[in-house]
Amino acid sequence: MIRRKRIFEILERGMPGDTASIVVDYGIIIVIVFNIAAVIISSFNDLPDLLKQGLTIFEYISIAIFTVEYGLRVLTAPYKYPDSRFPYLRYITSFMAVIDLCAILPFYLPFIVGVDLRILRILRLFRLLRILKLNRYNNAVEVIAQVFKGEKEKILTTVFMTGLMLLLASSVMYYIENTAQPDKFPNIIATLWWAVATLTTVGYGDVYPITNIGKVLSGVIAILGIGLVALPAGIISSGFIKAISKEEQAAKEGTPKESSPGTKRVCPHCGKEIE
Amino acid sequence: MIRRKRIFEILERGMPGDTASIVVDYGIIIVIVFNIAAVIISSFNDLPDLLKQGLTIFEYISIAIFTVEYGLRVLTAPYKYPDSRFPYLRYITSFMAVIDLCAILPFYLPFIVGVDLRILRILRLFRLLRILKLNRYNNAVEVIAQVFKGEKEKILTTVFMTGLMLLLASSVMYYIENTAQPDKFPNIIATLWWAVATLTTVGYGDVYPITNIGKVLSGVIAILGIGLVALPAGIISSGFIKAISKEEQAAKEGTPKESSPGTKRVCPHCGKEIE
Amino acid sequence: MIRRKRIFEILERGMPGDTASIVVDYGIIIVIVFNIAAVIISSFNDLPDLLKQGLTIFEYISIAIFTVEYGLRVLTAPYKYPDSRFPYLRYITSFMAVIDLCAILPFYLPFIVGVDLRILRILRLFRLLRILKLNRYNNAVEVIAQVFKGEKEKILTTVFMTGLMLLLASSVMYYIENTAQPDKFPNIIATLWWAVATLTTVGYGDVYPITNIGKVLSGVIAILGIGLVALPAGIISSGFIKAISKEEQAAKEGTPKESSPGTKRVCPHCGKEIE
């Protein structure tokens, strides 16, 4: 019988050399990718019956795999959180576990509740996020995530101010355009559609003001929209620069550089290391 | 009888532990949020009579609250500006007080002037800005505001140059497209609508050139529009970086951080506080 | 008789205290602003005859003013370029002088050539650029101009690469969409209109691909368009930061800070200077 600790090791990202673990990693990724393909293919009309059946069978198989994986991950939770008093609870409430559950639950719900919630199937796509956990782009994802985390307050404030601006613009625009175009600006909430399209400079062209004052307001909002792009760009820029200067300072102070894997350069002639 | 100073303390942002002050803070915020909801709901057609009556009553109540609040704030102005010779005047002409007055005045105006200026009601939304003064995102708002203040000249210049570009582009485009599309480019002012939609890259699609020269000009303006996004992005980026490096330098030199609220600057000669 | 040197001083930006010079400065600015207003008003249809006549008279007056100004500026060129061997030639070929000439020439041309080049009138708007030379925003304009000058090579390269991308995208798109929409993608040059609208993310909506391959290409171009915004934003950001760090270094090395006007802070209590 395989020990629980070994199962845990296999499920975690594979160390180089641990073939079983790496095989499981890539196996799950492949199942995820095929699942996404299946969701996309299912959205087409007039699929041949054979393909439909194939997709259904593939769904049964992948749900089985994901269910087993979820079960094993819950089972090995104590190894993941060795210091936690309630490791099972902690794992089940973790972000990735909730996503995993969301990806399999929609399949079982019809049997339990008795209704088919087709829309829940799209939650399966959240599985795709796991690809981000892979080795390759890991470092860059981490840096980007840290920058966003470091600038969280400023970004949230920007989002909040954006929401405020949208609400203000919609309210004013509703009073301006409502009488001229009652079908396109019927109330403040509906006017938000115009406000978003203008502030983000998408401009689909289905809703736009026709009165002169409305056009002036629309122009002002569009120009503010440019500031809205500039603000997060500035915040994120400074975040990245902060991250770089931190790294540099760490390097100066004699702390070993956060090593990217395989950094050591070797002279091709004599085989010795070069910085 | 409660002393004026206590009223002032309660109205100001609550210190931790000062329950009355915190309750008043959140109470006013809740009234503001509900007011905004009321404005939004009022914009819908075919509301049931009961809801309409409820909204009217809620309006009376909230106007009463805001009027009392405004009155008390004016009354306690001497505590807010202890060094000012005309504290009442200074408070009444302050930005927040003007907004507060704008939010309640539209209700009283019909009684005074005799006409119902419905459009003035939207000014009530300005109250929302006060939420920005709350504790939570305060620091981020301050940093953003300081960056904008520090780069004020550059931003104003950018806005001015944008206006200039819009005017120039509109004038040229008017001469180009007027004969081809006299209804869409009737004069230079109306052509500004095209210029704004193009320079900000909104592109609703209701107005665009059809002549070849017009298309070339439109393309040039659209590409300049990209520079227009890049310019404030660069300005704001450098502003944030300046703010960070200042902070770092202050930290290095052992000087107490400047930006944290509550740190008062003191004149090195006479020892008194300076704003 | 007023000496030439005095005329030169008056025409140049006025020093504080030199009333005549300042009056002339503002006088010319006012004439420029009214000229712009006149151009805008002239673009409207169905103007009353009286207004039309007024505009014509105003045109005569302002042309007279601008002609005299131009003549005096040419006359005083030796004071502007005291070290130049050909000061007159140097002034006449300078950027501002060419603009000045362009603004008055269209008026005289019909008398000389015998044809009315109405379109040349819009050149008068170039006069507006002179406002940039005014005192107020001068410093910010200078910083922005220096950043653009410092990053000239990179910006030109970006513009060049953008042009290349537009040409490539148009060529490919022409081959893809020509058979499906021969009226909207008739040749490579006409397809540039689509390319510009997509790359700059304006998206008027008058021209877009309908074939699948065309949509894929359009999507790729739109995403590259985002990079196109990011590139100049990055270039300009780093330019501003370079400018700041230069200033700081200059400050460190003991060079006096480039003084912004009125920088010295004074304690309001004791009147002594504070940094």
Next chain:
Amino acid sequence: MIRRKRIFEILERGMPGDTASIVVDYGIIIVIVFNIAAVIISSFNDLPDLLKQGLTIFEYISIAIFTVEYGLRVLTAPYKYPDSRFPYLRYITSFMAVIDLCAILPFYLPFIVGVDLRILRILRLFRLLRILKLNRYNNAVEVIAQVFKGEKEKILTTVFMTGLMLLLASSVMYYIENTAQPDKFPNIIATLWWAVATLTTVGYGDVYPITNIGKVLSGVIAILGIGLVALPAGIISSGFIKAISKEEQAAKEGTPKESSPGTKRVCPHCGKEIE
């Protein structure tokens, strides 16, 4: 007989003073530019027969020139890669050589394969990229390329996350809008067209949601699109600033500049060059 080494020198970018080499450089550039013009002109309908014949003759000539150039470059490969054991293979598989081959192959293919692959002709436009190798803007191109190379991981991650976001948004939107607009949102792949147009804020206006939930999602995606512009802007900004600070540090430490071409790195142990 001209020696092979001299031919190599002539084909490489001309040193100042080497007239033959410079003439060949500019000659090839002119042929490239005319080729591009020919491609553009050919795309127009109803060309006069004489022009068509001229274009065909020009095509024969330029193909001959490019074929000879390609042959000579292959022939002189040993001088380009003196240390390589397979210089011919290395040259033929190099990026520029593949582009060169792509530019001439479409002409010979009909003779070999027997079919006319007209679409391959557009590959000729890739020749334009060579202009980037010219002297003038070389330095700026190099800096930009280095910044992109240095931030490769982050940029790829951003592209990957963008793709993910597009797929997720399309999947969700398909379920939301499919029943309301089955012709515009027929399946997830077709819905990507909407997702790209919204996330990049192009907004052609041919496809947009009409349901309320769809509009909310569209607004969220458009706002995320702003973040999507801000992220690469921040990455590229920090990349440029990194490049500047490296240069400055190199200047301070007295180390010879690293980035200028021709500075060779030497292994500190054996003294041989390392690429």
